[in-house]
Amino acid sequence: MSLQLHNSLTGKKEVFKPIEAGKVGMYICGVTVYDYSHVGHARVMVVFDIVYRWLKQLGYDVNYVRNFTDVDDKIIARAAESNIDIQALTDEMIDAFHQDMDGLECLRPSLEPRATTHMDEMIAMIEALIARDCAYVSSSGDVLYAVRSFEGYGQLSGKDIDDLESGSRVDVDESKRDPLDFVLWKKAKKGEPSWDSPWGQGRPGWHIECSAMSCKHLGNTFDIHGGGMDLKFPHHENEIAQARAANDGQFARYWLHNGFVNINAEKMSKSLGNFFTIREVTENFHPEVLRMFILGTHYRSPLDFSDAALDAAKAGLDRLYETKRRIGETTTGIEQVSLPQGFCDALNDDFNTPEALAEVFECSRRINKALDAEEDVSTDIQYFAAMLALLGIVQQDAASWFQGNDEDTDAIEKLLAERMQAKKNRDFARADAIRDTLKAQGIVLEDTASGTTWKRG
RNA sequence: GGCAGGGUGGCCAAGUGGUAAGGCAGAGGUCUGCAAAAUCUCCACCGCGGGUUCGAUUCCCGCCCCUGCCUCCA
Numbered sequence: 001m002s003l004q005l006h007n008s009l010t011g012k013k014e015v016f017k018p019i020e021a022g023k024v025g026m027y028i029c030g031v032t033v034y035d036y037s038h039v040g041h042a043r044v045m046v047v048f049d050i051v052y053r054w055l056k057q058l059g060y061d062v063n064y065v066r067n068f069t070d071v072d073d074k075i076i077a078r079a080a081e082s083n084i085d086i087q088a089l090t091d092e093m094i095d096a097f098h099q100d101m102d103g104l105e106c107l108r109p110s111l112e113p114r115a116t117t118h119m120d121e122m123i124a125m126i127e128a129l130i131a132r133d134c135a136y137v138s139s140s141g142d143v144l145y146a147v148r149s150f151e152g153y154g155q156l157s158g159k160d161i162d163d164l165e166s167g168s169r170v171d172v173d174e175s176k177r178d179p180l181d182f183v184l185w186k187k188a189k190k191g192e193p194s195w196d197s198p199w200g201q202g203r204p205g206w207h208i209e210c211s212a213m214s215c216k217h218l219g220n221t222f223d224i225h226g227g228g229m230d231l232k233f234p235h236h237e238n239e240i241a242q243a244r245a246a247n248d249g250q251f252a253r254y255w256l257h258n259g260f261v262n263i264n265a266e267k268m269s270k271s272l273g274n275f276f277t278i279r280e281v282t283e284n285f286h287p288e289v290l291r292m293f294i295l296g297t298h299y300r301s302p303l304d305f306s307d308a309a310l311d312a313a314k315a316g317l318d319r320l321y322e323t324k325r326r327i328g329e330t331t332t333g334i335e336q337v338s339l340p341q342g343f344c345d346a347l348n349d350d351f352n353t354p355e356a357l358a359e360v361f362e363c364s365r366r367i368n369k370a371l372d373a374e375e376d377v378s379t380d381i382q383y384f385a386a387m388l389a390l391l392g393i394v395q396q397d398a399a400s401w402f403q404g405n406d407e408d409t410d411a412i413e414k415l416l417a418e419r420m421q422a423k424k425n426r427d428f429a430r431a432d433a434i435r436d437t438l439k440a441q442g443i444v445l446e447d448t449a450s451g452t453t454w455k456r457g
Numbered sequence: 458g459g460c461a462g463g464g465u466g467g468c469c470a471a472g473u474g475g476u477a478a479g480g481c482a483g484a485g486g487u488c489u490g491c492a493a494a495a496u497c498u499c500c501a502c503c504g505c506g507g508g509u510u511c512g513a514u515u516c517c518c519g520c521c522c523c524u525g526c527c528u529c530c531a
Contacts, residue, residue, distance in 0.1 A: 011461090028531095029531070030531090031531075032529095032530090032531095037531090038531085040530085040531050041531050042531090043531070044531045045531085047531095072529095073529085074529080157460080157461085157526075157527085158460055158461065159459080159460065159461095159526085159527070160459080160460085163458090163459045163460075163527080164459085164460095164527060206529085227531065228530080228531030229461095229462090229525070229526080229531080230525080230526070230529095230530055230531065231530080231531065232461090232526070233460095233526060233527065234526095234527085234528085235530090257531095258531075259462085259525090260524085260525070260531080261531085262524075262525095265523070265524065266524080267524080267525070267530090268531095269529095269530055269531085270529085270530060270531095271528095271529070271530060272530095296469070296470065296479095296480075297469080297470065297471095298470085298471075300462085301462085301463080301470085302462085302463080302524065302525080304469080308468075308469090308481090309468090309469065309481095311481080312468080312469065312480070312481040312482085313469095313480085313481090314481095315480080315481055315482090316479090316480050316481070319480085319481095319494095322494065322495075323495095325494095326494090326495085346471090352471075352472095354469095354470055354471050354478090354479070354480090355471055355472080355478075355479080357470095357471095357479065357480075358470095358471070358478050358479035358480080359478095359479085360479090361478095361479055361480065362478085362479075365495095365496085368494095368495055368496070369495085369496065369497095371495085372488090372495060372496065373496095423490085426490075428490055428491070431490090431491090432490095432491070432492080435491095435492075435493090444492095444493060444494090445492080445493065446492090446493045446494050447489075447491095447492080447493075447494090448493095448494080453493095453494090455493095455494095
């Protein structure tokens, strides 16, 4: 089975064929760096991390580009509020973003371009648009894109320009030829960062950034463009309008959009204020739990966020870690092997991670069963490790997963030794008392043939 | 109003024209000194009403309900 993916452009699942055999160019809309990233961002990054990992697994040479929007109204406002330098703010937030992503086991993209270092490309693209009569300088001094000049406008989002206007919530702006026209270049206001341009001092609009950076690093036509569902319109629609009008290229051939993270069945978003940052969540849960939670649902479906859901993800991970711990006790020298067919089929089918996880759990059960029966499980053990490595979960040491690695464990070990002695003397009352004492501290004991292990419950 | 995507066991969540993966939770058994872990067994008539079909949860039509986009948003 070859890779099939759901293309938002056609609304259908299609067989993936790269432009150039063996190579894939992929652009994902990154974050605007004015604040810590939230769980919604985590989902995008994890989802496309899986896409990236899987494409690489299939043998493609992937050029994965993900941008940082580091010039924007919100950044300017936040910097002013906090009374810090814009660059200091964006640098700090980019650092924080990288920490969050590392915790989530997201591989770094091939390239992470910043908007502020691509002014020349954006200006050139805007010039091309003006030259082709697709853009104009408005009476306010901004450069605007003339939406009606682009025939295919609305194709990605399935919208009709006239429908958009009739039910429009777009501000009517006298300087616009058409209410839907959007800003390519904003005329500078005093005190705001600005760059030289043929239209005077100013800064780029949001949409032009992605068109310019993707085309620069991946070419005018490239394979995959992705991002959150909310970017489909108008952001991605505008990206297409800009890039195609300026370059003639086809722009992205496959568009992938992930579903939202919801809270109480409502979209998590900055504007609603109902969001949790990744750092807030990882205060109480290991980042792998968040990753597991995300992988448990197909990327295009909505995902309801709650503590209960995270608890369930954690419980599932614990189960896998139990298997990992047992494997650690019984095997040596695990080799990397190919992945099982069912797992590959799942991921080839539009990145069906829930199905892939089901394969992992089934493999886990087979291993436990065989280990109980003292049968050979070497193949499954290798499959198990390979699947987990691909998914980027259960990558911690099993002992530290269960026991933590920063706290003093001498006291625990001492009590365990005492209990072992009591058990030997068949003083079960004493042994159970010790177990209860530890349980009160949140420590659960497990007696196995090879001794007693413990974990934090 | 326009457009898009959904409604599957207590919860989460895959999937298929021929009677439904997996996880969490629960019940019972095995194992264990007892537990824990592991393992086994059990737990769904797939929103409602029609239609097509030998047969539909899966296709078509209608209805109800939910969410999203149409403004910045991952």
